[in-house]
Amino acid sequence: MKEYWHSVILEKDFCNGCTYCLDRCPTQAIRVKDGKAQIINERCIDCGECLKVCPFHAKGAQTDSLEMLNNYKFNIALPAISLYGQFEFDYDMNTIMNGLYELGFDYVYDVAYAADILTAYQLDKIKESQRPKPLISTYCPAVTRLIQIRYPSLIDHIIRLESPMQVSAWMAKQKIMETTGLASEDIGVFYITQCPAKITSIKNPIGIEDSHINGAISIETIYSKLIRIYNDIEVKTQIQKASAGGIVWGMVGGQSFAMGIENYMAVDGIEEVIKVLDRLEMGKLSDVDFLEAYACVTGCVGGPLNVENPFIAKTRIRMRSKQTPRIDDLDSLKVYDKSLIEWDQDIKPFPVLKLDTDIRKALEKMSKIEELFQSLPGIDCGACGAPTCRALAEDIVLGKADIKSCLVKNNSEDK
Amino acid sequence: MEHAIEKSAVGAAMTLEYDIEQDDFSRAGEASSKIKKLLKQLGIDSGIIRRIAIASYEAEINVVIHSNGGKITVFVKSDCIEVFVEDEGPGIENVEMAMTEGFSTATSAIRELGFGAGMGLPNMKRCSDNFFIESKLGESTRLKMVWSI
Numbered sequence: 001m002k003e004y005w006h007s008v009i010l011e012k013d014f015c016n017g018c019t020y021c022l023d024r025c026p027t028q029a030i031r032v033k034d035g036k037a038q039i040i041n042e043r044c045i046d047c048g049e050c051l052k053v054c055p056f057h058a059k060g061a062q063t064d065s066l067e068m069l070n071n072y073k074f075n076i077a078l079p080a081i082s083l084y085g086q087f088e089f090d091y092d093m094n095t096i097m098n099g100l101y102e103l104g105f106d107y108v109y110d111v112a113y114a115a116d117i118l119t120a121y122q123l124d125k126i127k128e129s130q131r132p133k134p135l136i137s138t139y140c141p142a143v144t145r146l147i148q149i150r151y152p153s154l155i156d157h158i159i160r161l162e163s164p165m166q167v168s169a170w171m172a173k174q175k176i177m178e179t180t181g182l183a184s185e186d187i188g189v190f191y192i193t194q195c196p197a198k199i200t201s202i203k204n205p206i207g208i209e210d211s212h213i214n215g216a217i218s219i220e221t222i223y224s225k226l227i228r229i230y231n232d233i234e235v236k237t238q239i240q241k242a243s244a245g246g247i248v249w250g251m252v253g254g255q256s257f258a259m260g261i262e263n264y265m266a267v268d269g270i271e272e273v274i275k276v277l278d279r280l281e282m283g284k285l286s287d288v289d290f291l292e293a294y295a296c297v298t299g300c301v302g303g304p305l306n307v308e309n310p311f312i313a314k315t316r317i318r319m320r321s322k323q324t325p326r327i328d329d330l331d332s333l334k335v336y337d338k339s340l341i342e343w344d345q346d347i348k349p350f351p352v353l354k355l356d357t358d359i360r361k362a363l364e365k366m367s368k369i370e371e372l373f374q375s376l377p378g379i380d381c382g383a384c385g386a387p388t389c390r391a392l393a394e395d396i397v398l399g400k401a402d403i404k405s406c407l408v409k410n411n412s413e414d415k
Numbered sequence: 416m417e418h419a420i421e422k423s424a425v426g427a428a429m430t431l432e433y434d435i436e437q438d439d440f441s442r443a444g445e446a447s448s449k450i451k452k453l454l455k456q457l458g459i460d461s462g463i464i465r466r467i468a469i470a471s472y473e474a475e476i477n478v479v480i481h482s483n484g485g486k487i488t489v490f491v492k493s494d495c496i497e498v499f500v501e502d503e504g505p506g507i508e509n510v511e512m513a514m515t516e517g518f519s520t521a522t523s524a525i526r527e528l529g530f531g532a533g534m535g536l537p538n539m540k541r542c543s544d545n546f547f548i549e550s551k552l553g554e555s556t557r558l559k560m561v562w563s564i
Binding site: 150152153278281282283349351353354355356357358359360362363364366367370 | 428429444447448451453455456457458459461462464465468469472491493538564
C-alpha cells in the first residue's frame with residue numbers, strides 16, 4: 001500500500017456517529033470522534049463491510065463518473081464479471097455489453113474471458129506447486145490486504161497471478177494501441193466495478209507498479225441506463241467470449257469449478273475468512289490444494305456496488321454459466337507472455353498491528369494496556385468511539401485517546 | 416513433589432495464563448489463538464509466532480482430549496518465550512511411546528471428531544527450540560517449550 005489511499009469514504013453529513021460500522025469493521029479500523037466515524041488508513045482493507053452496514057448511507061466508495069470519458073480520445077470498458085448476475089434471464093449479456101457503446105465507450109473487453117485465461121495458468125501453479133499448501137487466490141484484494149496486515153506468515157501461500165481485471169486492461173490497451181496507433185495517454189481504460197477493494201487496487205495496485213486503468217465506474221451508475229436503452233441497443237460486435245468457467249468467477253467456488261479441481265476450499269464473508277485464515281496459521285488444512293476466499297458473502301456478486309441481491313445474482317451466474325459451453329482444452333489459452341500474467345513485485349507484510357518496532361517497548365506498552373483494560377467496564381459499548389474496551393486501552397497507551405472518553409467509567413465514578 | 420522441569424517467572428516481562436477445561440471442544444484453540452494475537456502485537460518474528468501457535472494449539476488440544484483439565488502459562492522474557500503446560504492427570508504411561516509419530520491413546524470417539532492422529536507431541540517438539548516433558552501414570556503431565564527471540 002503506497003500511501004494508504006482508500007476508496008471507502010465517509011459522507012460526513014449523513015453520519016450520525018452510531019456504532020454500526022464501528023462494530024462490523026474486521027480490522028477495527030474505525031473510530032468515532034466528535035460524533036463522526038473516521039477510518040484509520042493503515043488498518044483499512046477496503047472490504048466494504050461499513051458500506052453494507054451503514055443504515056444512514058453515510059459510507060460510500062470513490063468512483064468516477066462517465067464524464068471522465070471526455071478526457072480521452074478512445075475509451076475502453078472492462079465490465080466486472082458480476083455484471084453477468086445483475087440482469088434477468090431475458091436480457092442477453094452480449095447485447096448488454098454492446099449497450100456500453102451507447103454510453104460512450106469505444107471498445108469493451110469481456111473480463112470473464114480473461115478469467116478463462118487465468119484459469120489455465122492458475123491450474124498450472126497448483127499442479128507444479130512447491131509452495132506451502134493451500135495456495136491462496138489473490139482475486140479478492142481485500143483478502144490479500146488482510147493477509148498483509150494480519151497474517152503475514154501466510155504471504156508465501158499467495159499465488160502471484162494478476163486479476164482478470166488487470167489482464168483485461170493490458171490486453172485491451174495493447175490491442176487498441178496497435179490497431180489505432182493512439183498513444184497510451186489518449187486511451188482511457190475504465191473498470192465497471194462491483195466493490196471498493198477493486199477501486200483501491202486500481203489506484204494502489206499490489207504486485208505491479210501501475211494498473212493501467214484510469215478510472216472506476218460503479219455498476220450502480222450504468223445499470224439503469226442499460227436497462228432503459230436495452231431494446232434499442234445495436235449489437236455491433238461479439239463482445240462476450242467467456243466460457244462457462246470464466247462466468248462463474250463471479251461467485252464463490254467459481255475459480256475451482258473453472259479449474260475442475262476437487263481438493264479446494266471456498267470461503268465467503270470476511271468473518272468466516274478470518275476464522276479459516278486463523279486455522280491455516282495453525283498449520284491446519286495443509287492437505288487442501290487451493291483456497292479461494294472472498295470478503296463478500298456469495299463472492300464478487302456480493303460486492304456493495306452491485307445492484308442485484310447477491311443470492312439472486314449468484315443463481316443467475318450459475319445458470320448463465322450452465323448455458324455456456326466449457327473450454328475443453330485449457331492449455332490452448334496459455335499463449336501469453338508470463339509478464340502479462342504474473343505479478344513482478346513481492347507482496348510485502350504490513351505489520352500495522354504491532355505496538356512498537358522494539359520488542360521491549362512493545363512489552364511495556366502491552367503491560368500498560370493490560371492494566372488499563374482491567375480497569376475498564378469490559379462491555380464494548382462503543383460510546384467512547386472505539387469498537388472494544390481493549391481497543392480503547394490500546395488507543396490510550398498509544399496516545400490516541402483519553403481515559404475520559406469512557407462514559408461508563410466516568411458515570412460510575414461520579415456516583 | 417520434586418519436578419525436574421523448572422517453571423520460573425523470574426525475568427518475565429509479561430505472563431499469560433489460561434485455564435483449559437477437559438472435553439471443552441467448543442473452546443479448544445481459544446487460548447492458543449489469544450497467545451498468537453498478543454505475540455503479533457509485540458512484533459515478534461512471524462515465523463517464530465507461527466511455531467509457537469502450532470505448538471500451543473497442539474498442547475491445548477491434548478489437555479482437552481486426554482487430561483482432566485489443565486493450565487497453559489506463557490512467560491515472555493527478554494531473550495526467550497517459555498510455554499508451560501501442566502494438567503491434573505491422568506499422566507502418560509510411556510512417554511517415549513507418546514513421543515512417537517502416529518502413536519495415539521485417543522478413543523475412537525475422539526478420532527471421529529478428527530483428532531488423535533498421534534502427531535501432537537512430535538509436532539510440538541519439532542516446532543519448539545527446546546522441548547521438555549515429564550509424566551508418570553497417576554500424576555500430572557508437565558511440558559516446557561522454549562523459543563529464543
